[in-house]
Amino acid sequence: MTNRFSDRLAAAGLQLRRGRPEILQINVGKLCNLTCMHCHVNAGPKRKEIMTRETIDRIIDWLTKTDIPIVDLTGGAPEMIPDFRYFVERVKALRPSRHVIDRCNLTILLERGYEDLPQFLARKRVEIIASMPCYSPKNVNAQRGEGVFEGSIAALKLLNRLGYGMAGDLPLHLVYNPVGPFLPPPQAELEADFKRELSAHFGIVFNKLYTITNLPIARFASYLRHNNKLEDYMELLINAFNPATIEGLMCRNTISVGWRGEVYDCDFNQQLDMQWQNGKSLFLWDIDPAKIENREIMTGEHCFGCTAGAGSSCGGALVA
Numbered sequence: 001m002t003n004r005f006s007d008r009l010a011a012a013g014l015q016l017r018r019g020r021p022e023i024l025q026i027n028v029g030k031l032c033n034l035t036c037m038h039c040h041v042n043a044g045p046k047r048k049e050i051m052t053r054e055t056i057d058r059i060i061d062w063l064t065k066t067d068i069p070i071v072d073l074t075g076g077a078p079e080m081i082p083d084f085r086y087f088v089e090r091v092k093a094l095r096p097s098r099h100v101i102d103r104c105n106l107t108i109l110l111e112r113g114y115e116d117l118p119q120f121l122a123r124k125r126v127e128i129i130a131s132m133p134c135y136s137p138k139n140v141n142a143q144r145g146e147g148v149f150e151g152s153i154a155a156l157k158l159l160n161r162l163g164y165g166m167a168g169d170l171p172l173h174l175v176y177n178p179v180g181p182f183l184p185p186p187q188a189e190l191e192a193d194f195k196r197e198l199s200a201h202f203g204i205v206f207n208k209l210y211t212i213t214n215l216p217i218a219r220f221a222s223y224l225r226h227n228n229k230l231e232d233y234m235e236l237l238i239n240a241f242n243p244a245t246i247e248g249l250m251c252r253n254t255i256s257v258g259w260r261g262e263v264y265d266c267d268f269n270q271q272l273d274m275q276w277q278n279g280k281s282l283f284l285w286d287i288d289p290a291k292i293e294n295r296e297i298m299t300g301e302h303c304f305g306c307t308a309g310a311g312s313s314c315g316g317a318l319v320a
Contacts, residue, residue, distance in 0.1 A: 005300060016249070021253060026051075027076070027256070031076045050082070051260075062287075072254070106132070106151065107152060129173045175316075183240060216305065240304075244319050245319055250306070250314050251269075260283075261284050
């Protein structure tokens with residue numbers, strides 16, 4: 001099958017290879033308290049895939065052999081796996097301690113059984129990157145479900161009271177995904193809008209806003225097909241290809257690990273089951289950390305989503 005993304009790279013005289021690993025991003029499972037329209041993981045309350053303690057221990061053992069400074073926990077709602085706190089504590093107990101990111105949907109912080117989770121995250125100095133598609137109820141509830149906006153606001157106020165988003169070492173960043181099949185607006189302008197509106201109406205503060213393009217896979221791809229918009233959306237992404245984004249793509253410095261411990265080039269490749277070696281599972285603990293740099297990155301046409309316009313990564317836009 002033709003890979004138009006690979007062809008576009010070649011035409012531009014570009015290669016996509018790994019640099020020095022800086023982030024270990026771990027998808028600990030697909031269990032989530034929400035069922036969001038744009039979710040590329042197809043996460044939800046009925047999913048059974050969760051990382052075991054044995055897998056966590058094997059990941060930690062591998063991490064001790066590296067100097068990778070950042071561990072990025074995602075899901076699903078990563079906090080819902082039984083060993084989430086155990087995972088955080090083991091990472092923080094390493095010498096030297098590693099920086100931990102929790103990709104949080106905010107509403108989980110209000111669920112029964114998680115009442116002391118915000119305090120735990122603050123105590124362990126865990127950075128929070130929180131999903132917040134808009135500063136108005138209509139757009140958030142349309143994308144994530146009725147009542148999610150109100151819950152998100154309550155959770156943000158709670159995090160602010162603990163010191164998140166203020167000056168100090170408790171970073172709180174928000175993530176914007178478009179509600180439909182279009183590219184995000186300029187990140188700096190949207191961040192200013194978010195800060196103004198959330199402060200004026202709710203007294204909420206945060207550090208940065210990240211804009212992330214919806215990739216045409218999994219649940220969002222199903223939505224596009226159902227509405228006969230998949231081909232148009234792909235053309236939008238392809239026509240907006242920006243070679244200046246290649247240098248900063250997250251697949252160059254991030255190793256993606258699945259809930260069973262398999263390794264991938266990024267979280268999107270993970271959901272498409274694009275293995276590192278000919279369709280055969282390759283686990284993190286079977287990889288020599290010294291042999292990751294300069295490895296060729298596996299690509300597909302979904303990669304146009306990360307290279308369209310200002311670019312898109314787990315850390316937001318890639319170019320101004």
